[in-house]
Amino acid sequence: MTAIITSPETVQETGPAAPAPGRPWRGLLRQPLGLLSAGYLLLLVVVAAAGTLLTPRDPEADDLAHTLSGPSGAHWLGTDRLGRDVFSRLMVGSRPTLLGVAEAVLVFVVLGVALGMVAGFAGGRTDRLIARLGDLVLAVPGIIALLMVLAVFPDNNAAAMIAFGLISSPSLLRVVRAVTMAVRNELYVKAARLSGLSTPAILRRHILPRLAGPVIVQVSLFAASAVLAETALSFLGLATPETQGPSWGNMVGEAASVISVDPWLLVPTGGMLVVTVLALGLLGDTVHDLTVGRARGSAVRPVRRPRPAVRTAVAVAAADVAAAVADGAPTEQGAAAPLLSVRGLTIAFPSPEGEVTVVRGVGFDVARGECVGIVGESGCGKTVTARSLVGLLPGGGRVVAGSVAFDGRDLADPAGREVARLRGSRIGLISQEPMSGLDPSFRVGSQLAEVVRRHHRLTRRQSRARALELLALVELPDPASVARSHPHELSGGMAQRVSIALALAGEPDLLIADEPTTALDVTVQAEILNLLRSLRVRTGMAVVLVTHDWGVLADLCERAVVMYAGEVVEQAPVSDLYHAPRHPYTLALLAANPHLAAVGQELPAIPGTVPPPSAWPAGCHFQPRCGYATEECGAGAIPLVTVAGGHQARCIHVDRLEAAR
Amino acid sequence: MVREAIRWLLSSLVLLFVVTVLTFVLVAMAPGDAAKAILNARSGGYTPQQYQEMRRMLGLDQSLPVQYWHWLDHLLHGSMGTDLFNGQSVTQALGSRIGPSLSVIVATLVVSGLVGVALGIVSALRGGVLGRLVDVVSLGGLAIPNFWLALVLVELFAVRLAAFPATGYTPFGTDPVQWLRGLVLPVLTLSAGAVAFIAKQTRDAMSDVLSQEFVTMLRARGLSTRSVVLKHALRNAAIPVVTLLGLLLVSLLGGTVVVEDIFAIPGLGQQAMTASASHDLPMIEGVAFLFTVVVVVTNLVVDVSYRLLNPKVRAS
Numbered sequence: 001m002t003a004i005i006t007s008p009e010t011v012q013e014t015g016p017a018a019p020a021p022g023r024p025w026r027g028l029l030r031q032p033l034g035l036l037s038a039g040y041l042l043l044l045v046v047v048a049a050a051g052t053l054l055t056p057r058d059p060e061a062d063d064l065a066h067t068l069s070g071p072s073g074a075h076w077l078g079t080d081r082l083g084r085d086v087f088s089r090l091m092v093g094s095r096p097t098l099l100g101v102a103e104a105v106l107v108f109v110v111l112g113v114a115l116g117m118v119a120g121f122a123g124g125r126t127d128r129l130i131a132r133l134g135d136l137v138l139a140v141p142g143i144i145a146l147l148m149v150l151a152v153f154p155d156n157n158a159a160a161m162i163a164f165g166l167i168s169s170p171s172l173l174r175v176v177r178a179v180t181m182a183v184r185n186e187l188y189v190k191a192a193r194l195s196g197l198s199t200p201a202i203l204r205r206h207i208l209p210r211l212a213g214p215v216i217v218q219v220s221l222f223a224a225s226a227v228l229a230e231t232a233l234s235f236l237g238l239a240t241p242e243t244q245g246p247s248w249g250n251m252v253g254e255a256a257s258v259i260s261v262d263p264w265l266l267v268p269t270g271g272m273l274v275v276t277v278l279a280l281g282l283l284g285d286t287v288h289d290l291t292v293g294r295a296r297g298s299a300v301r302p303v304r305r306p307r308p309a310v311r312t313a314v315a316v317a318a319a320d321v322a323a324a325v326a327d328g329a330p331t332e333q334g335a336a337a338p339l340l341s342v343r344g345l346t347i348a349f350p351s352p353e354g355e356v357t358v359v360r361g362v363g364f365d366v367a368r369g370e371c372v373g374i375v376g377e378s379g380c381g382k383t384v385t386a387r388s389l390v391g392l393l394p395g396g397g398r399v400v401a402g403s404v405a406f407d408g409r410d411l412a413d414p415a416g417r418e419v420a421r422l423r424g425s426r427i428g429l430i431s432q433e434p435m436s437g438l439d440p441s442f443r444v445g446s447q448l449a450e451v452v453r454r455h456h457r458l459t460r461r462q463s464r465a466r467a468l469e470l471l472a473l474v475e476l477p478d479p480a481s482v483a484r485s486h487p488h489e490l491s492g493g494m495a496q497r498v499s500i501a502l503a504l505a506g507e508p509d510l511l512i513a514d515e516p517t518t519a520l521d522v523t524v525q526a527e528i529l530n531l532l533r534s535l536r537v538r539t540g541m542a543v544v545l546v547t548h549d550w551g552v553l554a555d556l557c558e559r560a561v562v563m564y565a566g567e568v569v570e571q572a573p574v575s576d577l578y579h580a581p582r583h584p585y586t587l588a589l590l591a592a593n594p595h596l597a598a599v600g601q602e603l604p605a606i607p608g609t610v611p612p613p614s615a616w617p618a619g620c621h622f623q624p625r626c627g628y629a630t631e632e633c634g635a636g637a638i639p640l641v642t643v644a645g646g647h648q649a650r651c652i653h654v655d656r657l658e659a660a661r
Numbered sequence: 662m663v664r665e666a667i668r669w670l671l672s673s674l675v676l677l678f679v680v681t682v683l684t685f686v687l688v689a690m691a692p693g694d695a696a697k698a699i700l701n702a703r704s705g706g707y708t709p710q711q712y713q714e715m716r717r718m719l720g721l722d723q724s725l726p727v728q729y730w731h732w733l734d735h736l737l738h739g740s741m742g743t744d745l746f747n748g749q750s751v752t753q754a755l756g757s758r759i760g761p762s763l764s765v766i767v768a769t770l771v772v773s774g775l776v777g778v779a780l781g782i783v784s785a786l787r788g789g790v791l792g793r794l795v796d797v798v799s800l801g802g803l804a805i806p807n808f809w810l811a812l813v814l815v816e817l818f819a820v821r822l823a824a825f826p827a828t829g830y831t832p833f834g835t836d837p838v839q840w841l842r843g844l845v846l847p848v849l850t851l852s853a854g855a856v857a858f859i860a861k862q863t864r865d866a867m868s869d870v871l872s873q874e875f876v877t878m879l880r881a882r883g884l885s886t887r888s889v890v891l892k893h894a895l896r897n898a899a900i901p902v903v904t905l906l907g908l909l910l911v912s913l914l915g916g917t918v919v920v921e922d923i924f925a926i927p928g929l930g931q932q933a934m935t936a937s938a939s940h941d942l943p944m945i946e947g948v949a950f951l952f953t954v955v956v957v958v959t960n961l962v963v964d965v966s967y968r969l970l971n972p973k974v975r976a977s
């Protein structure tokens with residue numbers, strides 16, 4: 001009766017996606033609150049089972065000389081209006097409540113698990129029938145059902161609680177059904193079925209263990225609401241009235257009758273209830289966390305966390321950083337001041353072991369109208385670098401050192417005010433996943449118009465017209481119909497055009513394109529690249545293009561910055577890079593990839609893997625995979641050296657590379 | 662759209678049918694009947710003849726299906742019969758009791774919707790300590806039994822501070838101020854758990870939405886935090902929250918029984934309790950019917966707003 005809500009949220013969370021390790025209880029030991037709750041509940045069961053065996057006094061013994069005495073040595077929690085010992089009565093009073101809850105839980109579990117497994121396993125018509133039935137039962141107003149049952153079985157606690165279990169069971173049924181379905185469709189279970197394992201055996205061996213966690217969660221939440229329901233009924237005098245002996249509910253009722261004389265009595269009775277419900281809730285939460293995992297991080301800071309690492313920002317030797325900052329050196333790009341100038345950019349992410357540096361000492365310039373590519377294997381830090389330029393690092397990442405100067409302003413200040421002012425208006429961003437970059441709830445036209453209005457003083461009508469112009473600008477064939485669409489109605493290519501239009505709405509001087517074609521089909525990739533190229537010509541904006549695709553790089557960029565394991569290892573005009581690479585990493589990539597210009601071709605595999613930030617080698621980060629490595633390479637930080645005009649490489653053996661060619 | 666409407670209508674009718682039939686059966690199974698109750702109330706004793714006479718008068722001597730048929734027939738003609746005890750028309754009696762219950766339920770929904778959603782948003786944005794605080798508060802809010810909380814509130818605010826009336830209900834038409842003052846404690850009672858529930862769900866939904874890529878992209882396009890959070894994120898988070906508000910409303914039907922009992926509010930919950938205690942079949946049927954209608958309508962409203970909020974569902 002009190003908040004009889006079993007939240008559907010748990011259905012989703014413990015649903016098909018739930019990675020359900022079989023034994024939640026082991027982890028329980030590591031959770032003090034959960035353990036405490038479990039211990040308390042166990043104690044409660046013992047007390048309820050023992051009845052008057054454990055009570056310090058006879059719960060029914062009147063003592064009219066000491067009524068409503070308040071807590072004392074003789075009566076720890078005081079006495080009631082007949083002088084009976086409250087503590088003893090609470091102990092005995094736990095029995096009807098726990099019994100009622102046990103009955104309700106039994107019905108809840110038997111019906112929920114059995115029907116849920118049948119529905120999930122059988123599928124088809126059986127499943128639909130059971131689901132319908134469940135919906136029907138769930139829709140019956142619970143309070144009416146309880147009142148009816150109590151009319152048929154007056155004062156019968158068991159009947160009421162069994163009914164309560166019955167009408168609540170569909171919520172468990174749904175959870176069990178979802179888990180069963182997920183497990184049934186897993187490969188190893190399919191294999192087991194094909195190899196002739198009987199259905200009961202599959203249920204027992206594969207499905208039941210996976211159900212344990214979600215079922216315990218649901219049961220503890222349900223038990224909490226059953227405690228509240230049982231005591232409410234007893235309080236109202238509908239079940240377990242006082243004539244049947246003390247119960248938690250009727251004791252609150254008694255306390256209510258003397259409330260004006262002695263409000264104290266409300267404390268132990270209510271306290272007992274709150275603690276018990278809390279214990280059940282905490283137990284449920286604990287098991288939930290253990291089986292589903294502490295799900296979400298928080299807020300505007302997304303959940304993507306870097307791998308935990310031992311090496312912390314602090315641990316990076318100060319000299320190391322100093323060297324890195326110093327050699328985030330400028331490439332002389334003629335006399336004009338560059339539009340964007342990045343120096344010594346160092347980015348760290350929080351991890352359980354402290355901050356981990358994932359990008360170190362990155363420096364490059366972008367001139368007005370220029371297109372600079374940042375290339376590297378995934379995990380090299382190129383996306384993080386790009387996102388830091390607009391001040392939108394995910395997962396609590398922050399710039400710990402270095403500067404980002406855009407048209408003379410410093411964007412790397414920690415508060416991020418400056419960069420917030422430039423976002424959208426002077427710097428645009430397009431991302432890898434065009435679809436998930438659009439708000440699913442609003443029409444394309446209204447999203448676009450909102451951005452337009454944010455950056456220009458226009459009326460609503462003007463901004464809508466401008467939105468259509470932008471859609472035409474990105475060469476969408478029917479701007480009006482696209483404007484009326486919701487994002488889910490667009491194809492991937494259309495969505496990417498829309499997000500380009502959104503990025504162009506503020507007429508930025510710099511567009512940061514983070515792998516703009518990765519998620520698209522090969523033919524669509526070429527179209528988008530063509531669009532970007534023609535937009536550059538038409539708008540004259542500069543582009544920073546993050547890619548792991550040599551073809552895209554060759555297609556669009558004048559200059560390239562090659563990154564490896566959080567550092568810039570080489571930067572040069574694209575043609576120099578292709579024809580005369582000066583870093584063993586670039587060379588290895590190129591050597592493994594004879595068809596340079598083919599769009600859609602990913603960076604080729606070279607032996608070994610990119611080390612995670614936690615495992616960066618002491619000297620050159622590429623050393624473990626480098627064919628030119630010598631002992632010196634591991635000695636200390638390698639500086640970025642200028643090998644020719646506008647061409648730099650982070651290698652102490654550039655000369656040997658030269659000689660080898 | 663038409664197909665969905667038909668499906669809703671059919672399932673609603675099935676639900677109403679099942680609930681009313683079950684009510685009939687259960688009331689018939691209940692020990693004692695209305696005839697006995699009435700005779701006992703009148704004179705304290707009765708002869709078997711008087712009893713049979715009374716049963717015939719009440720129509721209790723007919724078979725259950727026939728009784729149900731009569732009830733249904735009346736219903737289709739807009740009547741739900743009369744209260745067996747005082748002869749008042751059930752429709753009228755329920756009509757007079759719907760106001761108090763609705764006042765409590767709607768006020769609780771509004772309070773817990775506003776406060777819960779606001780708390781949820783703030784804690785999703787701030788995370789950390791505030792997020793933990795909402796966790797604790799919501800756990801506590803759900804753990805405190807509402808009947809107990811009602812007593813504490815009465816003791817504190819009605820008895821000690823005399824700030825609000827402890828019992829009773831003043832219709833809005835009679836005195837709006839008294840109406841509001843009378844609602845404060847009952848609504849506070851029911852809101853504790855409700856706010857907790859909505860706050861937690863809103864926070865989860867908001868955190869979920871805020872961690873999505875499109876939120877980062879909205880910021881990258883230069884939109885203000887205000888628009889990102891209150892327009893875009895909230896709109897997306899509202900989709901699950903609306904469903905939960907529906908669930909909450911239905912569960913509040915149970916809550917009103919408790920609150921109306923403690924605060925002596927003459928609403929549907931009280932009516933349900935007295936009617937089921939006295940085997941007043943027409944009245945019980947009336948209440949059961951009305952509660953089920955509330956559930957059915959709530960489901961419809963939730964479904965429609967779900968469609969309005971979620972373009973993906975709307976399209977298909």
Ligand code: SF4
Pocket residue numbers: 583584585620621622623624626627628629630633638650651652653654
């Ligand atoms: S510094 Fe040494 S290990 Fe590093 S790339 Fe050059 S040769 Fe290879």
